[in-house]
Amino acid sequence: MDKYFLKLDGEGIIKYKVIEKHIKNLIDCNKIKDGEKLPSIRNLASFLKVNNVTIINTYKKLESEGYAFQKIGSGTYAKRRDINKNFRREYSNVLKKIANSGNNDYLDFTDESPNGDFFPIKSFKNVIDEVLDRDGAAALTYQEALGYDGLRESISSVFWNNKINSEDILIVSGAQQGIDVVSKAIVNTNDGIVLEKPTYSGALSVFKWRRADIFEVPMDKDGIDINIFEKILKKNNIKCFYTMSYFQNPTGVSYSIEKKRQILNLAQIYDFYIIEDDYLSELIYDKRIKYNSFKSLDLNDRVIYIKSFSKIFLPGIRIGYLVPPKKFKDSIQNSKINTDISTSSLMQRALDLYIRKGLWRNYISKLNLIYSKRYEYTKSCLKKYFKNKIKFNEPGGGLHFYFKISDSININCLRLFRIAREKNVLITPGTLFYKNPKEGQKYFRLGFSQLGDEEIEEGIRILYDIVSDTY
Incomplete structure (x- = not known):
């Protein structure tokens, strides 16, 4: 139990949501295996110095979100096979919520199209x-x-x-x-x-x-x-x-x-x-x-x-x-x-x-000039920060890069997405691009079309810090 929950021990008053989040992360990064039995309610409550109801609520929440299942008379077990099932909806809802709120604090690497600021409004009008x-x-x-x-x-x-x-x-x-x-x-x-x-x-x-x-x-x-x-x-x-x-x-x-x-x-x-x-x-x-x-x-x-x-x-x-x-x-x-x-x-x-x-050809020429520079800048930032921790190809065009997280780094793209979101950085997890989402858990996409040079470097540095913490 120590190897799983030591980080939570001694943090003062522990709410069930803190425990729930911690167990989710352990399941996502495979520290707790699919089908592995979770600690009993009494033992985990005693170890974390919380009451039994807190652990009961934690396990109920994990079950409702597909992270655990119960065997009557046996206990609660971890469940990994459905962790991607509702992620597409979660991802879509996050982007919609941010867009509807008008919150401009996010460094958004999810977009696939050119920045509207470059659109020739006057000439098109x-x-x-x-x-x-x-x-x-x-x-x-x-x-x-x-x-x-x-x-x-x-x-x-x-x-x-x-x-x-x-x-x-x-x-x-x-x-x-x-x-x-x-x-x-x-x-x-x-x-x-x-x-x-x-x-x-x-x-x-x-x-x-x-x-x-x-x-x-x-x-x-x-x-x-x-x-x-x-x-x-x-x-x-x-x-x-x-x-x-x-x-x-x-x-x-x-x-x-x-x-x-x-x-x-x-x-x-x-x-x-x-x-x-x-x-x-x-x-x-x-x-x-x-x-x-x-x-x-x-x-x-x-x-x-x-x-x-x-x-x-x-x-x-x-x-x-x-x-x-x-x-x-x-x-x-x-x-x-x-x-x-x-x-x-x-x-x-x-x-x-x-x-x-x-006018179309003029507009495309302008976009090529803008985005070729932004592409080169993004590429230089990636090489500066990530080195061998994340692999990527150089596409030579387009508006995004695609990454493979090194196997030595104990994080998957879903966990990276959620941690990055808390730090106001948005990425697109690789699970969305596979028939079997599990095959994409070590991949993510980064689009650079909506951000300026300083924002691109700041976002990449934040992602680097997240990855380094799990290295």
């Missing part, structure tokens, strides 16, 4: 005014189920050099809706779906909801492990492979052109389709990384391409687009129409004009 003057009420009332023709044409000409027909482009309300629309159109119960491991939590949720048969393939430095991938393809009937081709969320990995060609070849051999989520490919800082999407290399019409303007532009402007293969064009278009009929007509027209005027 002028574009909206021009659209309203030009189109009048039609800009607000006219609905086009597949998207505004002008925007589809500008996407075709500006981003694809007219290599993709505007009639094959479908406007959606961001990448998340794109994934949802595609899954509803082509994924049925027990269909085989391959995901990267780890992967974007929003996509994982969609395919789980569709009750697909999900297979995971670990990530290498230039994309998924091809050998493991092909073994899965040989043994199973796979319908789709979902991938984020640039600065993958969360690992930050970008696919090499060689690996893309290998996967496209496998798609033809094993008759599956690639759902490409082209995530933040505009933000390439390392000039050795060249842009070639799966879609641009696709010779056999095997790629369902999804692109969001919301992530790179402004989350509140919910616009993206997808390009389906001819085989699924009608079913995906019908799925979109059944989902929400159409995306905001005014925002589509404004974005179209913004792109045509060349």
Whole structure:
């Protein structure tokens, strides 16, 4: 008992919440094993010099939160297998509560999109005014189920050099809706779906909801492990492979052109389709990384391409687009129409004009200049503080880093999240990115888009202090 509760002994009046928190931490970091018997109520109360009711309340609270279970006539036992079960809700509630409170004291490393302070409000307002003057009420009332023709044409000409027909482009309300629309159109119960491991939590949720048969393939430095991938393809009937081709969320990995060609070849051999989520490919800082999407290399019409303007532009402007293969064009278009009929007509027209005027390219150039400097600064702080305690790759672009906590450090990402939150630092735990959350307990993601240099260094220093205390 001493090795578990010595730190609490002698702290004066001990409330049950203090004991509860201490036992949770011991279970989270595996000092108390799953299924291990906890001290009896009488013995623990005597050791900590509290009354029996305090320990009874502690154990009841642990049971209600999934950290313990009772065996009648035997006692109370630790329970680890459900510690991640409600964490997604806890994480979401924490972020919502902080956002709604207007509390700006937090150093928030959780965001995945550019800082709104850099958004060109004045120029976009002028574009909206021009659209309203030009189109009048039609800009607000006219609905086009597949998207505004002008925007589809500008996407075709500006981003694809007219290599993709505007009639094959479908406007959606961001990448998340794109994934949802595609899954509803082509994924049925027990269909085989391959995901990267780890992967974007929003996509994982969609395919789980569709009750697909999900297979995971670990990530290498230039994309998924091809050998493991092909073994899965040989043994199973796979319908789709979902991938984020640039600065993958969360690992930050970008696919090499060689690996893309290998996967496209496998798609033809094993008759599956690639759902490409082209995530933040505009933000390439390392000039050795060249842009070639799966879609641009696709010779056999095997790629369902999804692109969001919301992530790179402004989350509140919910616009993206997808390009389906001819085989699924009608079913995906019908799925979109059944989902929400159409995306905001005014925002589509404004974005179209913004792109045509060349303002989009100017904005992206500005973001690259700002975030390449912030990326380099964040990287230098990480190397300065963490050294060998936390491993991370250098993605060469995007807006985040992904970390593996050294096995010699006695802390997992859930405990790190909770301790950091108490110190006004917010991170994204790795458990959110895995089909089996336990596989992500030694990982976390750190986004640098919302913070200045001083805030970034302060947040990293606080995380370093937390990790050092458990080293």
